[in-house]
Amino acid sequence: MADSTICLEMLKILPGRVRISEPMKKHTSWRIGGPADVFVTPANREELRLAVSYAYEREIPLTIIGAGTNILVADEGIRGVVVKVGCGLDRISVDDNMVIAESGAKLSKVAAVVRDAGLGGFEFSAGIPGNIGGALVMNAGANGTAIGTRVKEVLLLNQAGCFFKKTIDEINFGYRSSALQHDSAVVVEAVFSCYHRDKEAIKHEMEVFIKRRKETQPLHYPSAGSIFKNPPGDSAGRLIEAVGLKGERIGDAQISTLHANFIINLGEARARDIMMLVERARNSVLGHFGIELKPEVKVVGYQ
Numbered sequence: 001m002a003d004s005t006i007c008l009e010m011l012k013i014l015p016g017r018v019r020i021s022e023p024m025k026k027h028t029s030w031r032i033g034g035p036a037d038v039f040v041t042p043a044n045r046e047e048l049r050l051a052v053s054y055a056y057e058r059e060i061p062l063t064i065i066g067a068g069t070n071i072l073v074a075d076e077g078i079r080g081v082v083v084k085v086g087c088g089l090d091r092i093s094v095d096d097n098m099v100i101a102e103s104g105a106k107l108s109k110v111a112a113v114v115r116d117a118g119l120g121g122f123e124f125s126a127g128i129p130g131n132i133g134g135a136l137v138m139n140a141g142a143n144g145t146a147i148g149t150r151v152k153e154v155l156l157l158n159q160a161g162c163f164f165k166k167t168i169d170e171i172n173f174g175y176r177s178s179a180l181q182h183d184s185a186v187v188v189e190a191v192f193s194c195y196h197r198d199k200e201a202i203k204h205e206m207e208v209f210i211k212r213r214k215e216t217q218p219l220h221y222p223s224a225g226s227i228f229k230n231p232p233g234d235s236a237g238r239l240i241e242a243v244g245l246k247g248e249r250i251g252d253a254q255i256s257t258l259h260a261n262f263i264i265n266l267g268e269a270r271a272r273d274i275m276m277l278v279e280r281a282r283n284s285v286l287g288h289f290g291i292e293l294k295p296e297v298k299v300v301g302y303q
């Protein structure tokens with residue numbers, strides 16, 4: 001089915017929510033990525049359900065994104081339908097120590113609401129960008145813990161348009177991994193269990209985490225955070241630095257001089273520049289240390 005036909009049909013179902021040939025660089029923290037054939041921003045659950053089942057019923061490839069802070073989108077863009085889960089699907093509520101957040105809510109907003117309610121449990125996330133859906137899929141974490149440790153259950157939407165729940169046992173959270181990465185379902189909402197804690201203590205701990213990030217990460221440049229997962233007992237940044245690749249540059253993509261596990265966009269970097277640097281770092285570390293680095297960032301759009 002031609003993009004324009006998909007777009008026209010979807011516009012009828014979701015007026016004002018559909019764009020054709022949308023540059024993905026506008027929706028990724030790396031500011032990289034070619035056009036999405038059809039780009040949809042549902043404003044509520046029903047619109048999300050309609051977009052997902054429309055693509056599924058017509059066998060059109062479907063890509064779900066959140067804030068785009070952990071994805072590398074191909075220079076050629078993404079074929080089919082891209083659904084961005086964000087504004088409109090971002091409600092947050094607190095009931096005693098339980099927190100319910102929709103997947104389009106910013107992780108930082110959830111952490112602030114939780115802190116202001118005098119609840120501990122999200123301190124670790126201070127400074128991690130992105131939305132709740134992406135955080136759950138990636139099991140985003142820092143400072144020795146990750147979001148999966150707080151999850152009670154997750155509400156999902158399957159491609160046939162049915163909502164269903166999964167408990168923490170079914171999600172199998174691991175280091176930057178979860179069963180959600182191998183599931184075609186969309187994360188819609190999650191219930192988190194927190195604990196009562198002094199607000200000032202929470203605030204102080206989060207400020208310390210943010211200060212440390214500012215000192216150690218190249219936050220003034222577009223990036224997607226850490227490129228590789230840390231191998232057991234070591235750090236990917238240390239290994240990449242040890243093979244002499246700090247500051248290595250291809251086009252406008254550069255291995256950060258501040259933190260070697262970050263690749264920054266100095267201006268007009270392309271996805272292929274990033275991919276080449278990733279390969280160079282991976283091969284060098286494998287050659288020197290016999291350690292195979294595994295990417296943390298998800299590549300989207302390459303065939």
Ligand SMILES: Cc1cc2nc3c(=O)[nH]c(=O)nc-3n(C[C@H](O)[C@H](O)[C@H](O)COP(=O)(O)OP(=O)(O)OC[C@H]3O[C@@H](n4cnc5c(N)ncnc54)[C@H](O)[C@@H]3O)c2cc1C
Nearest residue numbers: 066067068069070130131133134135137140141187224225
């Ligand atoms: C400066 C910087 C610092 C960072 N620091 C950290 C850190 O300390 N720790 C850490 O873990 N990460 C870190 N990250 C990476 C990133 O912020 C997290 O992985 C974040 O949780 C991704 O959320 P997102 O909404 O941007 O997801 P996206 O990048 O949009 O998507 C990530 C993956 O989740 C899928 N996805 C997203 N939303 C949904 C949904 N609703 N349903 C189903 N699938 C979905 C996408 O298909 C994709 O596979 C950092 C990134 C940057 C730029």
